[in-house]
Amino acid sequence: MIRIENLVKRYGDILALDHFNLEVKEGEIFGLLGPNGSGKTTAINCMLALLKYDRGSIQIMGQDMAPDNYEVKRQIGIVMQDVAVFEELSVHDNIDYFCSLYVKDKNRRKELVEEAIRFVGLEDYRKIYPKKLSGGLLRRLNIACGIAHKPRLIILDEPTVAVDPQSRNKILEGICELNRQGSTIIYTSHYMEEVEQICTRIAIMDHGRSIAVGTKEELKSMIKTGETVTIEAVILGADDLADIRNLPHVFDVKYEDQRLVVRCTGAKHNLIHILGCLQEKDIPFGRVFSELPTLNDVFLEITGKQLRD
């Protein structure tokens, strides 16, 4: 569906995309994950031919993407990061307007607009103007405007920024539904939970480069961390920490603010071994947490920094 090769985009001295590569297959929900400023939106804008790039190539649906390739543009739906609707038009008129940029047949458009309104759950707000909608409803309207014409490829650029949990769930469910209906989705976000929840494949971006690509399981398997155990312990000495570090499968131990964080490779009984060690030494402890690796761990291990830094 999309093939991007060695894409380079500079803003003066700043390298926004550094030989960025990407391949998205038809039917995927493809996640572009990265911190703010990692180049996600720049990549999207290059794909949509909104930005000129310095080097590389972009092919969408087998055709070179260019500002005047309206045949391809007709099959793309865009949901911008900033809400892009007319304040002067009602909810219905906004969706109808954006749909009419792609669909000329009036009757067909009427059906599509109604479908889009139902899809995002804005049936009760047809005649309301955007200024009177809450942030979540506004985002839903933004999505409806982007998907009303039933495109083959839908690009959603951080569609859940500043959205309440209820609307966020509705939006994520909707995206999965669009995918089930046959659309290929490109979803950019810096919320790793969202990307983990809905994306079939993920590319992690940093400094304009794609640093890791794969399914979430593949990405997690790329790193050493298989389990992170956190224990609230009151007193731990240097000897105790050394003993824990020597346990099998443990490769990193940190003790800060009376919290012991132990990172282990993927193996069974890691938690039992650590708790057993503490009991042997008669060390009292409070709450215990065991977490499987997240995409943040993946990002952390690859780049040495947190995803939300």
Add this chain to the structure above:
Amino acid sequence: MAVFKAYMRIAKKNMWMILMYLCIFLGVTVMFQRFAGGDTVQYAAQSVPVGIIDEDRGEAAESLIRYIGRTNEIVYLEDDRETLQENLFYRNVEYIVRIPRDFMEKCILGDKKLKVTTVPGTYSGSYVEQQISNFINFARCYAAAGFTEHELGEAMAARETAKVEMLDVNGNGGSYPAYAFYYRYLPYLFLCVLCYVMGYILMGFRRGSLPDRMAASAVPARRQSMEGLMAAGVIAIALWGFCSLISIVFYNGNFLDSGKVTWYLLNSFVMLLSALALSYLIGSLVKTPNALNGIVNILSLGMCFACGVFVEMDLLSSGVRKAAQFLPVYWYETANEILMDYGEISGDIRNRLVGAIGIQLVFAAAFLCVTLAVAKRSRKSRL
């Protein structure tokens, strides 16, 4: 025609504002028309309330009273000191003439002067005095020619007053027709309505990431621009058509028979093009409704005051007039004044009129070029 329809929908949302400006415009037109005197200009001699104490009651005295009464208001008074003082104090009369017994013998055939009382320091006294002096002089001439008192009265009554006839240069008896005032104020309406409507529409299309959203859509940029221009044209022509229709309905025969309908319509249409191009430029630059409000008020009122819309051009200083030449409204008003001043448009007058209209067209083209340059620059900056 998605973009065209969106323009029209946003314009429709501003319908109340358009109606408000139409009402202001019509109100201002009617008001100024009334202050400016409307259809006719009349000159009349000053009328002074003149008190008369007629002791003679003869034909000559009657003739004098009739002569003074042609232009003044005659008030017969009793010969009572207190009454006379009271009438003068309250300005019921400003001049009192006492016509003595044997007026003919004493004042016309003799040298006796009429006894008069007037309010000190008023010019009306000398004004009436001059009229009385005229009467006495004429009467003395007639008397010297052997006229009797009766014949003298008849001769004085037959004397005609001077008749002033206006030179009809503009085919309207020297006065300005009402529709000329209507067309004089039209630029204000065009500038306000078009700048606001186009400003709101173009601001709407430039809000947030909408330009990117539109650029990524399946409608080519050229087509979007064409549809936008077409919608702007339809809005402008609808406004012009409506205003022209109002002028035809309101001023009906006067306007249609003037022989200058085409010129008035052409001049206003070219002014409309200038206002439309300017409104497009403003719409391409402003970012907030407050900024739009400020700019439109300054531009529309500023241009209208400096270019002879609200203040007659003759009253403007030469400096203001020179500066106003760099504004299209000045040339619209120049053309409008030519149409107001001359009944027949031909020869040199026609050339001057065409020149003024042509300069407005140049302004429209210049505004359009600047708008296109601004649009191109903003497109480039996005890339």
